[in-house]
Amino acid sequence: MILTGKKIENEVHAGKINISPFSKNFLNPNSYNFHLDKKILVYKNKILDPKKEQPTDEITIPKEGIILQPNKLYLGCTIEEIGSPCYVPLLFGRSSIGRLGLFVQITAPLGDIGTYGKWTLMLTPVLPIKVYYNMRIGQILFIAPKGEIELYKGKYKNSKKPRKSEIFKDFE
Amino acid sequence: MILTKKEILNNIASKNIEIMPFSEDQLCYNGFNFRLGRFLYKIDSIDEEYQPKTTKIDLVDYPNGYILQPQFLYLGATSETYKCDVHAQLLYGSKSIGQLGIWVHISAPLAHVGSSIKWTLELKCVQKVKIYFDMIFGKIYFLKNLGEILPYGSDYYFNSGKYVNNKIEISKKSFDKY
Numbered sequence: 001m002i003l004t005g006k007k008i009e010n011e012v013h014a015g016k017i018n019i020s021p022f023s024k025n026f027l028n029p030n031s032y033n034f035h036l037d038k039k040i041l042v043y044k045n046k047i048l049d050p051k052k053e054q055p056t057d058e059i060t061i062p063k064e065g066i067i068l069q070p071n072k073l074y075l076g077c078t079i080e081e082i083g084s085p086c087y088v089p090l091l092f093g094r095s096s097i098g099r100l101g102l103f104v105q106i107t108a109p110l111g112d113i114g115t116y117g118k119w120t121l122m123l124t125p126v127l128p129i130k131v132y133y134n135m136r137i138g139q140i141l142f143i144a145p146k147g148e149i150e151l152y153k154g155k156y157k158n159s160k161k162p163r164k165s166e167i168f169k170d171f172e
Numbered sequence: 173m174i175l176t177k178k179e180i181l182n183n184i185a186s187k188n189i190e191i192m193p194f195s196e197d198q199l200c201y202n203g204f205n206f207r208l209g210r211f212l213y214k215i216d217s218i219d220e221e222y223q224p225k226t227t228k229i230d231l232v233d234y235p236n237g238y239i240l241q242p243q244f245l246y247l248g249a250t251s252e253t254y255k256c257d258v259h260a261q262l263l264y265g266s267k268s269i270g271q272l273g274i275w276v277h278i279s280a281p282l283a284h285v286g287s288s289i290k291w292t293l294e295l296k297c298v299q300k301v302k303i304y305f306d307m308i309f310g311k312i313y314f315l316k317n318l319g320e321i322l323p324y325g326s327d328y329y330f331n332s333g334k335y336v337n338n339k340i341e342i343s344k345k346s347f348d349k350y
Contacts, residue, residue: 001173047239048272048301071242073273073298088174088202106298107265107276110313112201113176122270124298145202146316147179152201156267167268170308 003087003142005029016086017142018116021079031139033094034078037118038133040066041075041162050167065132068102074123077162079134083116085151087142091119094138101126104138114151117159175259175314176202183258189314190255190288203311205266209249209290210305216244237302240274246295254312255288257323263291265310273298276310285317286324 003011005027011017019032026033041056048054056075059066068074082089089111093104106122121137131137155166175183177199183189191204198205212229219225229246231238240246254261261283265276278294293309303309322328 043299046300048299049237050268050272050302050304050307051237054272071298075271105270106273107270107310108267110174110203110262110264110311114201120267120271122273124273144173145176145179146173147176147182149176150178150201154200163271165268165271167266167272167307170268 001144002030003144005031008032008142011084011086011142017084018082019140020081026136028139031141032082033136034080034082034091034119034138034140036061036121036131036133036135036137037077037079037162039077039161040123041164043073043164048165050165051171053166053168054164056164061131061133063133065130067128067130068123068125069128070125072124073106075162075164076121076123076131077118077159078121078138079118081117081160082119082140083111083114084142085114086145086149088113088145089115090141090143092139092141094136097137100129102129102131112152112154113145113149114153115157117157118161120156120159120163173316174202175316180204180314183256183314188256188258190253191312192253192255194252198308200311203313205308206263206291206310206312207251207306208293208303208309209251211249212238212295213247214244215247231303231305234305237304240295240297240301240303242297242299244296245278246293248293248295250291250293250309250312251306253288253290254283256283256314257286258321259314259316260285261287262313262315263310264313266308269309272301274301274303284324285321286326 012022038061040059044055091109103124104121156163210231214227216225263281275296276293
């Protein structure tokens with residue numbers, strides 16, 4: 001079962017969903033619109049190796065926006081810190097963004113129960129596209145779980161900025 | 173509704189979910205971490221009859237990693253077989269894989285109730301990236317059904333049941349029945 005906008009609002013007030021900052025203005029019938037934060041990470045290496053930590057450059061989106069180029073991966077993040085100890089979050093780009101050919105997530109749209117923090121966005125455009133700080137870029141949905149809940153304690157919890165892949169830790 | 177770790181374990185105990193091979197270490201908070209299977213098919217081209225030209229790759233031959241190239245599509249598979257006659261399944265890459273710019277599915281992340289499959293993975297990358305045999309690659313989720321369950325491959329559904337065995341299926345004429 002998927003939560004309605006009204007239910008999301010109620011659960012935010014009840015502390016069962018955490019969205020910070022939260023404004024009623026960004027609720028949709030089944031989701032909440034989130035915004036693109038200032039910082040973007042890009043990998044320095046031409047060939048990425050999951051077994052090794054990959055160095056990145058950090059870019060700050062200027063006031064006039066920044067043009068993202070195809071065939072390049074930009075790791076951005078949400079302005080909002082989002083999560084829930086009670087529901088499974090599901091994150092997608094907005095349809096208005098998809099229609100411009102911008103992938104907001106490449107994969108892994110489903111979060112773990114108990115996760116909380118800024119969500120890393122895997123921005124990849126099909127065509128060159130300008131993005132701006134604070135633009136409404138995607139939506140987060142919440143799905144009811146079935147069964148006893150154990151809360152997420154993984155490596156991406158409490159993120160305050162975009163996170164590069166830490167898959168190299170799986171090989172240690 | 174999506175099954176939690178505990179609920180997946182309960183379903184494994186009752187054999188409603190079968191994962192082969194199963195390791196409890198691969199369970200996560202509301203899903204199961206799958207591993208990348210041994211073989212890949214690099215799709216060099218696909219003709220008008222949907223017949224692809226492919227190159228078969230054995231990842232075991234690449235202990236230092238096999239490099240995916242952005243201009244190709246690759247079909248891979250999960251190491252495990254997943255069988256479930258009670259729940260539907262969803263598959264996604266893990267965050268760590270997406271953050272490296274790897275699509276694990278181009279589309280169709282859903283396995284219908286009644287499937288018994290090694291999932292075929294539709295791999296594509298943004299920039300060159302190495303992959304390794306047996307690495308943790310993504311997650312399988314289980315969704316509770318609402319309504320009467322008829323098996324995958326049932327005659328009731330006009331177009332279901334094409335992908336019932338465990339091979340990486342290169343090409344199926346999706347429109348055979350039309």
